[in-house]
Amino acid sequence: MNWSQLFTSAVGKKITMALSGIFLILFLIVHAGLNACIWANDGGVMFNEAAHFMGATVVPRVLEIGLFVFFLIHIIQGIVLEIQNRSKRGIGYAVKMGNRGSTWNSRAMGILGALVLIFLVIHLSDFWFPSRFGGLESMYIDTASNQIVPPGTAGGKEYHDLYGEMQHQFTQYPWIIIVYEVGVIALFWHLVHGFQSAFRTLxxxxxxxxxxxxxxxxxxxxxxxxxxxxxPLSFYFGWIH
Known part of the structure; x- marks a missing residue:
């Protein structure tokens, strides 16, 4: 199989979906781990420092480019396969194993993927774009004590206050929380089928x-x-501050 067939043939499309899906599965571990820093309950110091590292260090930025490439591949191939599957009354991109019937989420992968995509667009517009292209307030952290300090304090380093933006969005706009919860539920069912389907495909x-x-x-x-x-629930209910 040559490179063009990897993106155009039926088998190639399934393989690229599987490989890009596994890459995104690994990314979610990193993303969830970084976001878990909010539970340090230190006013956002650890989280903002971790977010700054991911945005200012060469290797994570290069991987970020690869991430968007894999996102596009996964989305485009998913749309193409969904159209083909509907025309053939198929059920997804997993290699068939002779199992009887199929789960509802395997048949609904297209719908679930569309919900996840909508969630992703909202998430990027709320947090990723402001953190990369401006629009966030600043937080100053003393590099020696790792404490928040006023602007201009000796030893204070400026960070984008992404934590503060999350706190603002999730405490002031309950509808955003609803959108996120629905998006994550769709992601859950998408992952449950996609995880095992990717390995089967390979x-x-x-x-x-x-x-x-x-x-x-x-x-x-x-x-x-x-x-x-x-x-988002941790911010809304004041479990962290």
Missing amino acids: GLTNHKYINLIKGTGVVYSVIICLAFMLM
């Missing part, structure tokens, strides 16, 4: 391991999505 169809992969996918999806669901 040829891991041994019955000895497939149940382990399914179980791992469910546990992964629960942990990641529960973390994302609790973040």
